Amino acid sequence: MVGNSEAVTPRTAARSGGVTGYALSRGVVMLFAVACGTAVANVYFAQPLLVTLGHDLAMSPALIGSVVTLTHIGYGLGLFFLVPLGDVADRQRIIVVQLLLLVGALAVVATAGTAGVLLAGMAAVGLLAVVTQTLVVFAASLAPPDRRGRVVGLVTGGVVIGILLARTVSGLLADLAGWRSVYLASAVLIAVLALVLHRVLPRHGDVPPTAPLRYGQLLRSTVTLFARERLLRLRAVFGLLIFAAFSTLWSSVALPLSEAPYSMSHTAIGAFGLVGAVGALAATAAGRLNDRGLSRRTTGIGLALLAASWLPLAFTRSSLWALVIGVIVLDLAVQAVHVTNQTLIYALHPDAGGRLIGGYMIFYAIGSATGAIAATSLYAAAGWGAVCALGAGISGLAFLLWALTRHTEYGS
Incomplete structure (x- = not known):
């Protein structure tokens, strides 16, 4: 527990970590990596599309710049307000719900007819894309202590690939079918991943939360x-x-x-x-x-x-x-x-x-x-x-x- 005053080193803590009763196969680790990369890519899709977005929705240069800014602000808020929830609730349920809400936010962006709707959708996409970090934590908690570094490495590799390829993929899709196709395609893929993760990941009974804190206490404990x-x-x-x-x-x-x-x-x-x-x-x-x-x-x-x-x-x-x-x-x-x-x-x-x-x-x-x-x-x-x-x-x-x-x- 966080309140334990005993000094804990990474090695001693690692020996006591891990979750029993669930076999974390390489296939599941790769699923984590794909889900992480797909989710985080949504934060970066807009960067090569800004000129097209601005032209299509009649946005001023200053307003166009706020597309990226609001997405990252949403992501930062999600890191503080959403990711800690995995310490007190069923991570499988949190991941699936956040992915489904992300599908909704992506649909809002893809169908936006005004700059205001687009900006609101982008902020929501950033907020919900932090499911990436909940996935990283969940993968680490499922890994045996002697394999935790490798598991975190593989999952983080998925995050890296998602970040770096997001701009390339969005540019190619936009050239082929318009900028809205980028967010529609991502929404479909995220929905499929939510279904697969719902079926594959262990539920509450397999991975019980261990920090009986109220939400306010949870946020304060981060500090x-x-x-x-x-x-x-x-x-x-x-x-x-x-x-x-x-x-x-x-x-x-x-x-x-x-x-x-x-x-x-x-x-x-x-x-x-x-x-x-x-x-x-x-x-x-x-x-x-x-x-x-x-x-x-x-x-x-x-x-x-x-x-x-x-x-x-x-x-x-x-x-x-x-x-x-x-x-x-x-x-x-x-x-x-x-x-x-x-x-x-x-x-x-x-x-x-x-x-x-x-x-x-x-x-x-x-x-x-x-x-x-x-x-x-x-x-x-x-x-x-x-x-x-x-x-x-x-x-x-x-x-x-x-x-x-x-x-x-x-x-x-």
Whole structure:
């Protein structure tokens, strides 16, 4: 329980975690990964469609920008207000209900006839897409302690692929059948996943909630966890920094690629998401290393690679191969550290997994938003070189923090 004053290390907590009576097969883990990727992709579908959306619904440039903003605001609110519910209620039911509500929100977006309806639907999509994090926590709770890192790695790999391929898929579907088809297709797929998960995942009797808290107490305990657990605070800062670096790249890389000498189309630029998806491979490898107790070493190597990735990225304007190498190294590094973060903080209090992961992901959202705003503003003012300097600075700061704290953290 959260109120237990005994110090709990990730290793000792991991030995006591896990859920008995349910066989978590590789097929079910892959189902978790697909569901996570499909759900989180809805947050990013609109990014390559903004011009088309604005033209179709007669939206001003300022209003068009609010489409992405409201979606992310909804996602941030969901992390705090919805994800912790999995600690006190039947996660299977919560997941299915949220997925069905997400289907409704996607239908609203797909049929929106006015800007107001569209914006309301986008905010609801962001709010409900946090079912992704409930799925991650549920998968971790079902995994045997000695396989938890690998399971979290595989599921997180699905999240990575969903984020990176969302723009490519939405651009292709919009070109073929219009922007509304993107949200209609997603609604159908989410509905199918809700049905499958309803039949496959264990119900309340198999995975009982372990935190008898009222909703207000539940939210307050999220804050209390951060106040009490130094490891959680430190890993949340790592999460903020790595996703600030991640967002610095992915929110601005389309700008130099769309200009001379490349002048790429939106579809070609979106294809770089396929390159970034290679980073999902690091998620599984990092999970295995964490299962072996090598979390500290994995973090250090990941952060060093993150800082180093900006060297080839700085040569993007003169070499696409340099960009490809930089993207692969950066995404491998980010996912290795991200999986390590989630595995360690979940093991602190397995019964509070929703609050731990939800609270951690709020820092992820802050980092992503900060990196995006800083990178696009800096590119307009000083160009691609300045963006790479920013990314390298953020990554270097994360590595310095690890170097200063590595002997005071749990892990090896």
